[in-house]
Amino acid sequence: MKFIHSADWQLGKPFGRFDPDIRAALSEARFDAIDAMGRAAAEHGAAHVVVAGDVFDTEGPEDRTIVQALSRMERHACRWWLLPGNHDFARNGGLWDRVRARAGSRIVVLTEPEPVEMEEGVWLLPAPLTYRHHLDDPTHQFDSMETPGARLRIGLAHGSIRDFGSRGETNNQIAADRARRSGLDYLALGDWHGVLRVDDRTWYAGTPEADRFQRDDPGSVLLVDVAEGAGPLVTPIRTGRFQWLMRDWTVNDVAAFDADCAALLGDIDAPNTLLQLLLAGITDLTDRVAILGKAEHDLCHRLRFLDLRADDLVGRPDDDDLAALAAEGTPGIAAEKLSALIRAGGPDALIARRALERLLIEYSREEQI
Structure with a gap:
């Protein structure tokens, strides 16, 4: 099975330090990255895009930001799986209810820590954040999640596996060996804004459109090709403009x-x-x-x-x-x-x-x- 792993879109980010014309260009590029992901999925035969948190920059984006994001996703034939992160955490009556009210059938919002069967025998185990900061490991429930008839178990979470110091979150700590502990074939993570391999089954996708002076690499996503009983093949694909x-x-x-x-x-x-x-x-x-x-x-x-x-x-x-x-x-x-x-x-x-x-x-x- 092939899928696209992405994270940290942070749609609606204000870029307040810049002049209006630059702010507009940077904001539009983040929406354009959604189209780049959809095209990459089609080109490589990936039926799904899993997004490991921080789809939006805040839990209260403008309606235009939501509509623009959904309309971009709906232009593509793949299915989109959206996980709340620390910037856009899930709460009753909040952002994700607004998203669901407008989303088409190919867009799935994962606000509950319950496994979902993406395809026959392929289970997605989500760990949505319900607060900005969790003291406990948000993925600890993966150990006990039942996935009957599973040939593949894919974890989806947002948090820090290691202390990134001043350049990453120090809350929402995830066990470094979570993939092994929970019998995952792949653990798709978000929070770190660059591509990072933790181990052969655990990766950060980074942001699809760079948003800070931190590293030279442009934004990207990961093409993941995973088969039962074999380690995943992970390939970065550039999606960023700037x-x-x-x-x-x-x-x-x-x-x-x-x-x-x-x-x-x-x-x-x-x-x-x-x-x-x-x-x-x-x-x-x-x-x-x-x-x-x-x-x-x-x-x-x-x-x-x-x-x-x-x-x-x-x-x-x-x-x-x-x-x-x-x-x-x-x-x-x-x-x-x-x-x-x-x-x-x-x-x-x-x-x-x-x-x-x-x-x-x-x-x-x-x-x-």
């Missing part, structure tokens, strides 16, 4: 920065890339101004989004910089005083360096007018 990259460059002049930019742009799909860029190094003040100008007025416009962090890129004014300012009277006097503060060190040196840099930038602008 890549969220983190880069840390040490540059000492404009040429080094240009070379790094050229290499990056040669490797990525720039309009669909969000980049968090950390710059460090010591360079002439003129070069620092030029580097920041290129980043803010060229690289920024090529990418979907640029988060530039350049506090560790230190600019040193050279004699030519100071001489140019000195010839301008008052700016020159200010530049000399700031240079003296920088040379003296102490608590005001960093502020003085920033002020001198700003003075040079404004002077350069006036020269270009």
Whole structure:
């Protein structure tokens, strides 16, 4: 049997740090990922898509978010199995009743910890979350779930098998050997936003559309091919549109920065890339101004989004910089005083360096007018 394993769609995520046009693009990409999953299921002969929690970003999404999600799923011939996670946990009269009221026959909401026969002899064992945080292992009931005539037992859960530290939930802890304990042929997990193999029968699918600066990989799902008495064959399939990259460059002049930019742009799909860029190094003040100008007025416009962090890129004014300012009277006097503060060190040196840099930038602008 083949099926698609996915999780952590988090539809309706606000992306509040971004401008409206970027927010709209990121939100739409999450819906587009549903279509990518449906196409992948058809292409690979998978009749089912199991979603291991956090279909929605909150337990109270807007009606449009629900309708858009369901309409995307209903365009495809596969069956969709939806599990409540910690973001969209199940409660009476809540989100999942709204979903059921609108869902077609190919969409199954799993709000009860009861096994369901997906196909003859293929049982799905769900562990829906009814609160955001569970102190007990949400999969402990798998041990006692009866699945008569089962040839395959597939677990579906949302939680942490290991402590992911600051980048993952520490609640809803799941036993690391749950698949073995409960006689599962495969345990489909959600919560961790990257593809992660725990053991040969236990996998995190990650999110189908990346949503944070955490890893270079774009969003994906897992194609799972499992047979009775054999370990599953698991294959990641890309579904995501956007890549969220983190880069840390040490540059000492404009040429080094240009070379790094050229290499990056040669490797990525720039309009669909969000980049968090950390710059460090010591360079002439003129070069620092030029580097920041290129980043803010060229690289920024090529990418979907640029988060530039350049506090560790230190600019040193050279004699030519100071001489140019000195010839301008008052700016020159200010530049000399700031240079003296920088040379003296102490608590005001960093502020003085920033002020001198700003003075040079404004002077350069006036020269270009």
